[in-house]
Amino acid sequence: MSVQAEEETAVVDPSEAYPATTPDRGVSGLHFMVRMQTYFALSDHFAGRSDCFVCLGRNVYYRRHPNAAFAVPDVLVSFGVDPGVFELADSYTIWDPGAPSAFVLEIASEEAHRKGREDRLAVYWEVGASEHWSFDATGGDLHEPMLQGSRRAGGAWRPIEAAPDGRGGLRARSDALSLDLHAEPQRLRFRDPRTGLWLPDHDDTRRELDQLRREREAEAAALRARYDGHDDDAAR
Numbered sequence: 001m002s003v004q005a006e007e008e009t010a011v012v013d014p015s016e017a018y019p020a021t022t023p024d025r026g027v028s029g030l031h032f033m034v035r036m037q038t039y040f041a042l043s044d045h046f047a048g049r050s051d052c053f054v055c056l057g058r059n060v061y062y063r064r065h066p067n068a069a070f071a072v073p074d075v076l077v078s079f080g081v082d083p084g085v086f087e088l089a090d091s092y093t094i095w096d097p098g099a100p101s102a103f104v105l106e107i108a109s110e111e112a113h114r115k116g117r118e119d120r121l122a123v124y125w126e127v128g129a130s131e132h133w134s135f136d137a138t139g140g141d142l143h144e145p146m147l148q149g150s151r152r153a154g155g156a157w158r159p160i161e162a163a164p165d166g167r168g169g170l171r172a173r174s175d176a177l178s179l180d181l182h183a184e185p186q187r188l189r190f191r192d193p194r195t196g197l198w199l200p201d202h203d204d205t206r207r208e209l210d211q212l213r214r215e216r217e218a219e220a221a222a223l224r225a226r227y228d229g230h231d232d233d234a235a236r
Contacts, residue, residue: 017065020090053083059091073104100128102176108136139185147183
C-alpha cells in the first residue's frame with residue numbers, strides 16, 4: 001500500500017465508512033416478533049459467557065471501504081470476541097479480531113425470497129459464518145421446508161437435516177450453538193439437548209409471570225380469608 005493510500009485509509013471515519021443499520025421497512029409484525037424472541041432467548045442463554053456476542057439486525061460488513069458491502073442477518077452469534085467492543089459500535093465488521101460469526105439467522109421475507117437462497121448463501125460464505133439458517137415464520141408460504149440450515153464444511157455449504165419433531169414442526173441441530181432448533185408456524189424455539197430444557201422466550205416468560213401473579217393473588221386471598229375468620233371468632 002502506498003503512503004497516500006495509507007493516509008486516506010487512516011482518516012476514514014468508521015461511522016461514515018461502515019454506517020449503522022437503517023430502520024426496517026416492510027418487516028411484518030410476525031417477522032419482528034420472531035426476531036425479538038430469538039434474540040432474547042439466545043442473549044439470555046449465553047449471558048454467562050464473556051466471549052459471546054449476540055447481535056440483532058445490525059449491518060455486518062464483509063468488504064472494506066471504499067468497496068464496503070454488508071449483510072443484515074436478523075440474529076447473529078459470535079464466540080471468541082469481546083462483546084463490549086461491539087455493543088456500542090455503529091456496525092459489525094468481520095475483520096476485527098475474533099469477529100467471524102458462528103451462527104446467522106434470516107427470517108424469511110419477500111425481499112430475501114426474491115434474492116434467492118444461493119445468492120444469500122454466497123454472501124454469508126463471504127461473511128465467514130459457520131452456519132446459516134433461514135426460518136419461514138409463515139409455515140412455508142415463502143420457502144419449504146420452513147426451517148433450512150447450512151453448515152460450512154469441506155469448502156462448501158452442506159445442508160443440515162431437519163426432521164419432524166413429533167409436534168407438527170421441524171427439528172434440527174446447530175453444532176455452532178450446541179442447541180436444537182424447533183420450528184413451527186409463527187414460532188422458532190431452542191432446546192438444550194444436554195439438559196432437555198427449552199430456552200425461555202417472551203411467551204414463556206409472560207406465562208410464568210401470569211402464573212406467579214395468580215399464585216400470589218390466591219395466597220393473598222387465602223390470608224385475607226384466614227384473618228377475616230379469626231376476627232369473626234374473636235368478636236364472638
